[in-house]
Amino acid sequence: xxxxxxxxxxxRTMWIEMIEDIYSRMPDGMWLSSFSPVVQSVAGSNxxxxxxxxxxxxxxxxxxxxxxxxxxxxxxNLRNSPYFTAKTEIKRIPVGETYLKQFEIWVALKRPLxxx
Numbered sequence: 001x002x003x004x005x006x007x008x009x010x011x012r013t014m015w016i017e018m019i020e021d022i023y024s025r026m027p028d029g030m031w032l033s034s035f036s037p038v039v040q041s042v043a044g045s046n047x048x049x050x051x052x053x054x055x056x057x058x059x060x061x062x063x064x065x066x067x068x069x070x071x072x073x074x075x076x077n078l079r080n081s082p083y084f085t086a087k088t089e090i091k092r093i094p095v096g097e098t099y100l101k102q103f104e105i106w107v108a109l110k111r112p113l114x115x116x
Contacts, residue, residue: 015113018051018083021082022051022107025077027062027063027070028061029060030055030057030062030070031057032054033055034055038050038052047112047114048115051106052091052105053105053107056100056102057100059098069093071101075088075105084109084110088106088108089108
């Protein structure tokens, strides 16, 4: 029973640490509107393998560089996290000129978590 309690506490702590890490890597002027675990079957077990994040930012606050957009830079920052892998990918990015840039990124976990 003690092992089960330890596992639950560890899982809860891991989620908090990952959320804090994501927020620490966000550029100014960006916010997240959705944060959802993506559950996939791996070797017969249901595991959280990715986190789907949906966010936005005002175009005048998210400064793009010549070599990459602010959203691409955020993705690259996530890839450098101790929690996430290089398989972290942008699934949706804004097209055209608009005052608001909305995006979707699937963040790949280095260590998939139990979906219990």
